[in-house]
Amino acid sequence: AQTVTQSQPEMSVQEAETVTLSCTYDTSESNYYLFWYKQPPSRQMILVIRQEAYKQQNATENRFSVNFQKAAKSFSLKISDSQLGDTAMYFCAFMRGNDKIIFGKGTRLHILP
Amino acid sequence: DSGVTQTPKHLITATGQRVTLRCSPRSGDLSVYWYQQSLDQGLQFLIQYYNGEERAKGNILERFSAQQFPDLHSELNLSSLELGDSALYFCASSPGLAGGRYQETQYFGPGTRLLVL
Numbered sequence: 001a002q003t004v005t006q007s008q009p010e011m012s013v014q015e016a017e018t019v020t021l022s023c024t025y026d027t028s029e030s031n032y033y034l035f036w037y038k039q040p041p042s043r044q045m046i047l048v049i050r051q052e053a054y055k056q057q058n059a060t061e062n063r064f065s066v067n068f069q070k071a072a073k074s075f076s077l078k079i080s081d082s083q084l085g086d087t088a089m090y091f092c093a094f095m096r097g098n099d100k101i102i103f104g105k106g107t108r109l110h111i112l113p
Numbered sequence: 114d115s116g117v118t119q120t121p122k123h124l125i126t127a128t129g130q131r132v133t134l135r136c137s138p139r140s141g142d143l144s145v146y147w148y149q150q151s152l153d154q155g156l157q158f159l160i161q162y163y164n165g166e167e168r169a170k171g172n173i174l175e176r177f178s179a180q181q182f183p184d185l186h187s188e189l190n191l192s193s194l195e196l197g198d199s200a201l202y203f204c205a206s207s208p209g210l211a212g213g214r215y216q217e218t219q220y221f222g223p224g225t226r227l228l229v230l
Contacts, residue, residue, distance in 0.1 A: 100169055
């Protein structure tokens with residue numbers, strides 16, 4: 001069974017700093033998808049970034065980028081120039097094909113003014 | 114705004130009661146997923162429908178059931194409610210098969226907060 005592990009329950013950084021959230025996963029699949037979702041205090045689940053396992057190039061979305069290490073089964077999220085609006089719970093997630101998403105337990109990120 | 118709508122936003126009910134949560138997927142999306150987010154269990158997959166048919170089941174209790182209608186909206190029915198059913202229930206949708214391949218990214222609705230007293 002697939003599992004997703006986020007080893008940092010909570011983090012705090014100063015505004016404008018760069019922060020990296022860690023995620024590891026376990027699977028025997030070769031084709032899959034990895035996501036980072038953000039859940040702000042409103043509790044809405046917002047897709048931050050998506051990575052397809054067959055693509056070697058790391059995904060980037062504006063200030064958000066990932067470091068995808070397939071062999072190590074690692075998928076970290078880097079937030080550059082962090083902003084107060086980035087304060088949220090961040091979930092790393094795994095999905096195999098047209099299937100359910102398996103979520104990690106989340107990292108609560110505080111951006112401090 | 115993800116394009117996925119869920120009603121109601123909040124629901125307060127008593128133990129033993131039955132409620133229905135409704136989800137309208139993004140226009141054109143064929144797949145609907147239901148997830149439960151509780152404090153102790155985190156985010157858990159309940160059930161998936163694809164174009165009206167049940168496709169996958171997760172940790173869904175027998176007291177819970179769901180269906181997807183011909184217009185692709187979905188309903189999650191929760192019966193004989195218990196205090197432990199209090200949670201945030203999310204619906205997500207994805208295109209499913211589009212352009213000859215599965216488009217897998219799931220977009221989440223705002224959720225329905227259920228409080229069982």
